[in-house]
Amino acid sequence: MNRALEIAADVRARRRSAVDATREALAVIERENAAINAFHHVFHDEALAHAGRIDALLANGIDPGPLAGVPFAAKSLFDIEGHARIAGSRARLDAPAARRDADAVARLRQAGAVLVGTTHMDELACGATGENPHFGAVRNPHDIECMTGGSSGGSAAAVAAGCVPLALGSDTNGSIRAPAALCGAWGMKPTFGRLSKRGTLPYADSLDCIGGFARNVDDLAAMYAVLDGNASNERCDERKVAVLGGFFETYASREAWDAVMQTASLLGPHETIVMPEDEMQLVRGAATIISNVEVATAHANLLDAPAESVSPRLRTRLLAGALSPAAWYARALRYQQRFRMRMSRLFADFDILLAPCTPFAAPRFSDTTIMVGVHALEPAKHLGMLTQPISFAGLPVVTAPVIRPGRMPLGVQVIAAPFDEAACLATARRIEEGFRNTQRTSTDT
Known part of the structure; x- marks a missing residue:
C-alpha cells in the first residue's frame, strides 16, 4: 500500500x-x-x-x-x-x-x-x-x-x-x-x-x-x-529535549531503554528528568480508579447481561468500578488536576519529553510474565504502565516506532506541552529523518 x-x-x-x-x-x-x-x-x-x-x-x-x-x-x-x-x-x-x-x-x-x-x-x-x-x-x-x-x-x-x-x-x-x-x-x-x-x-x-x-x-x-481542522504544519527547528527517567527507566527493558537513548541521540543534546517511582505508582492508582469508575458508569447495564455476553475480566472491572467509594473517585480527579499542572510546568524548561512506550517488545501469546530487571511484569497488567502517566497528564504524544531488523519493533513516546501537537509532529519528522539517514549510512558502509 x-x-x-x-x-x-x-x-x-x-x-x-x-x-x-x-x-x-x-x-x-x-x-x-x-x-x-x-x-x-x-x-x-x-x-x-x-x-x-x-x-x-x-x-x-x-x-x-x-x-x-x-x-x-x-x-x-x-x-x-x-x-x-x-x-x-x-x-x-x-x-x-x-x-x-x-x-x-x-x-x-x-x-x-x-x-x-x-x-x-x-x-x-x-x-x-x-x-x-x-x-x-x-x-x-x-x-x-x-x-x-x-x-x-x-x-x-x-x-x-x-x-x-x-x-x-x-x-x-x-x-x-x-x-x-x-x-x-x-x-x-x-x-x-x-x-x-x-x-x-x-x-x-x-x-x-x-x-x-x-x-x-x-x-x-x-x-x-x-x-x-486548524492544525498547523510546523516544520522542525531545534528544541530542548529531556528524557523521562526514574520510573520510566526502571520499568523499561534494556532494549526498550536503548531505543529511547537512540532516539534522543538523533535530536542532539538532552537532559534527564528523574520521575519518582512512588509518584508514578500513585498516578497509576488514581488513573485506574478513574478508569474503573467511569467504565462502570458508562456500561452499568452489562452487570446484568448474560454471562456469555461479558467476559469475566470485563465483569470484574465493572464490579470494581461500581463498588469504588465516591470519595476515592473524587480524590483521584483532584489529584489528576494537580499532576497535570505538575507536568505542564516541565515545559517551562523543555519543549519535548521522551519516554519508552512499553516496558518490552511485543510479548508472545504464551508469555504470562516478562522479567524487566527484578520485576516480573504481566502483559495484560503492565503493557500500558509507561503510557498511563502521560494520559493522566492529558499531554499530546506521537509514538515513534523503532524498527529493528530481525527483531520485534519498539516505540518511543514523543511528548509535548498541552495543545502543542505541532511540536510532537515536527520532532517526529526529525526522528524519522534521523533513522532514515542512519539506515542509509549503515547500508553504505
Missing part, C-alpha cells in the same frame, strides 16, 4: 482512480486478514461505491479533498452510519445501526478518504493486549505468535500490515501508543479534549482521546490536520 499523500496526489491528478486505490486496499485486506485478524467488518461494496463518487467529482472538475481516494479503517467503537457499533463486545451484537458517522469518520470522509472497514479491539476497550474473548486475538504482522497491544490493536495491525495507510483509534491509558510501538507504526494521541469524541463509545470519559495510525509522519500529520 502506497503512502496516503501519494495516493491522494495521484487520485487528484487523475493518474489513478480512487476505485483502483480502494480495490488495492481490499485485495491486501483479503490476503492478510486471515492471518492477523485485524478487521471486524469489511465494507467492500460501500467502499467501492464511495470511491466511484470521488472519481465522478474529479471528472466534473470538483476537488474531493486533501485525502481523495485514500483508504482508511476505523476502530469498531466509532459510529458508522448504517452499521452497529460493536466495540469488541458480544453484548452489542444487536445494537441499533448508527444514524450518522462519528465526527472523526465524517471529517475523513469529507476530506475524500474512503472507509474500507472497522477493526477489532479489546472488549469495550478494556484491555491492553489486543486479545478478545468473543472475536479472537489480533495478531502482530511482524510475528503472528505475538501480541499487537490494545485496545486499538486491529487498527495498528491494519496499518502495519499495509492493508490501509491510515486508521482511526482511541487512547485512554495507552491504547494507540502501545499498539503503534509493538506493531512498528506511527501513532498519535492528541491533547485530551482536542478532538471531538462525538459518535464514539466511551471507556473513561476523563481520559479518552481519539487519534490514529500511519506508516509515516507526513501521513499522520495529514490525517491529524483533517481531524483537527
